[in-house]
Amino acid sequence: MKENTGKSKYVMLGMLARKPQTGYTIKKWIENEYSHFWQESFGQIYPTLKKLVAEGLAVSSDHVQSGNGRGQITYSITDAGRKELSDWLREEPEIERLRYEILLKVSFGDNTEPEVILGHLDNFIKRNHKLVKDMNGYMELFEQLKEQDMDCTYSQLTALCGVYIYSAMRDWAVEAKKIIIEKEDDK
Amino acid sequence: MKENTGKSKYVMLGMLARKPQTGYTIKKWIENEYSHFWQESFGQIYPTLKKLVAEGLAVSSDHVQSGNGRGQITYSITDAGRKELSDWLREEPEIERLRYEILLKVSFGDNTEPEVILGHLDNFIKRNHKLVKDMNGYMELFEQLKEQDMDCTYSQLTALCGVYIYSAMRDWAVEAKKIIIEKEDDK
DNA sequence: AATCTCATGTAATGGGTTACATGATTTT
DNA sequence: AAAATCATGTAACCCATTACATGAGATT
Numbered sequence: 001m002k003e004n005t006g007k008s009k010y011v012m013l014g015m016l017a018r019k020p021q022t023g024y025t026i027k028k029w030i031e032n033e034y035s036h037f038w039q040e041s042f043g044q045i046y047p048t049l050k051k052l053v054a055e056g057l058a059v060s061s062d063h064v065q066s067g068n069g070r071g072q073i074t075y076s077i078t079d080a081g082r083k084e085l086s087d088w089l090r091e092e093p094e095i096e097r098l099r100y101e102i103l104l105k106v107s108f109g110d111n112t113e114p115e116v117i118l119g120h121l122d123n124f125i126k127r128n129h130k131l132v133k134d135m136n137g138y139m140e141l142f143e144q145l146k147e148q149d150m151d152c153t154y155s156q157l158t159a160l161c162g163v164y165i166y167s168a169m170r171d172w173a174v175e176a177k178k179i180i181i182e183k184e185d186d187k
Numbered sequence: 188m189k190e191n192t193g194k195s196k197y198v199m200l201g202m203l204a205r206k207p208q209t210g211y212t213i214k215k216w217i218e219n220e221y222s223h224f225w226q227e228s229f230g231q232i233y234p235t236l237k238k239l240v241a242e243g244l245a246v247s248s249d250h251v252q253s254g255n256g257r258g259q260i261t262y263s264i265t266d267a268g269r270k271e272l273s274d275w276l277r278e279e280p281e282i283e284r285l286r287y288e289i290l291l292k293v294s295f296g297d298n299t300e301p302e303v304i305l306g307h308l309d310n311f312i313k314r315n316h317k318l319v320k321d322m323n324g325y326m327e328l329f330e331q332l333k334e335q336d337m338d339c340t341y342s343q344l345t346a347l348c349g350v351y352i353y354s355a356m357r358d359w360a361v362e363a364k365k366i367i368i369e370k371e372d373d374k
Numbered sequence: 375a376a377t378c379t380c381a382t383g384t385a386a387t388g389g390g391t392t393a394c395a396t397g398a399t400t401t402t
Numbered sequence: 403a404a405a406a407t408c409a410t411g412t413a414a415c416c417c418a419t420t421a422c423a424t425g426a427g428a429t430t
Binding site: 007010011014017034036037038039082085086089090092093094095096097098099100101102103104105106107108109110111112116117120123124127151153154155156157158160161164165167168169171172175176179180183 | 225286347
């Protein structure tokens with residue numbers, strides 16, 4: 001019985017630490033503000049929330065609250081939950097294992113025409129360019145919140161990371177295209 | 188029967204496209220040159236290779252070749268395999284889903300002391316700094332190979348991506364530390 | 375003698391997404 | 403009237419890692 005909900009458990013705790021919420025709003029929250037570095041599906045969220053309650057890390061207030069639809073369940077974090085979250089925060093973060101399919105395709109580039117790879121890079125540049133703009137949008141939004149005395153430094157830092165990473169990816173792809181084209185011209 | 192070996196199938200094909208190999212050497216190859224953007228375990232490699240043979244995308248020459256140990260099985264790609272690889276290369280790469288645990292912890296930073304997050308960032312900086320050096324080492328190595336007329340442009344591009352991405356991560360973390368410290372000083 | 379590396383393989387386990395089921399309210 | 407959104411939940415499936423099993427040759 002090695003209860004392992006992986007990281008989802010702590011994500012739920014982190015979300016509930018901000019304010020009591022339903023599984024549904026947690027999902028929306030993650031989609032909106034976390035999607036560039038984290039994602040959770042309902043298939044994870046609902047069972048995990050139930051486990052939190054079973055472990056005493058959260059409580060589910062209002063079993064069925066008739067508002068709209070089927071009724072919603074609001075979860076709140078307990079003191080034990082805050083302790084669990086804070087313990088986890090102290091642990092050294094795991095080294096992330098990346099799986100960039102585009103790098104795989106680039107590395108196998110010899111097995112196709114250069115145009116194929118150049119095409120992928122073009123799309124990649126466009127996507128990352130848009131992401132940089134999105135992240136800068138978030139940065140501004142947080143800046144405005146700060147002026148209204150709302151503390152959101154840590155959230156802003158994740159957006160800043162997005163700016164850095166997506167800019168780097170875009171710049172790399174631009175450079176990569178140049179190098180491939182140069183190589184083709186040399187032939 | 189939706190035979191889905193995910194991406195591993197194409198990784199194996201890409202490896203065999205370079206030269207006929209054993210599962211063991213494929214593992215070593217991926218560990219050495221791909222680990223920063225891809226990884227495969229034996230539990231994936233061996234069954235996948237067998238499936239490739241079953242699908243006619245590879246052939247296994249030399250069932251048991253007494254050399255050392257239990258004997259090795261060398262796999263070679265077939266024409267059908269090359270076709271499959273090239274078809275896959277043409278497909279638009281999937282959008283990668285990142286899961287950066289450190290960003291999760293940063294975003295929940297309010298639930299712990301700033302020193303905890305600063306500590307994580309310190310380690311993150313060190314790790315990424317080392318990775319940048321490693322990637323630059325690869326870059327040089329590939330440069331030398333180029334001078335010996337070996338074509339390795341595409342492999343070099345993945346190392347270049349490593350330089351870009353790890354530099355960005357390191358620079359972000361340095362900046363993030365500054366911002367957190369500034370905020371603390373303001374209090 | 376013990377351990378490390380080469381070498382292949384399977385079974386158990388875990389973590390996560392997708393698809394499906396249900397159903398009320400709100401918007402088009 | 404139809405479609406979208408709110409809202410919760412389960413089951414199937416897939417992918418991947420880990421642990422385990424086997425065993426020979428080389429090294430310490």
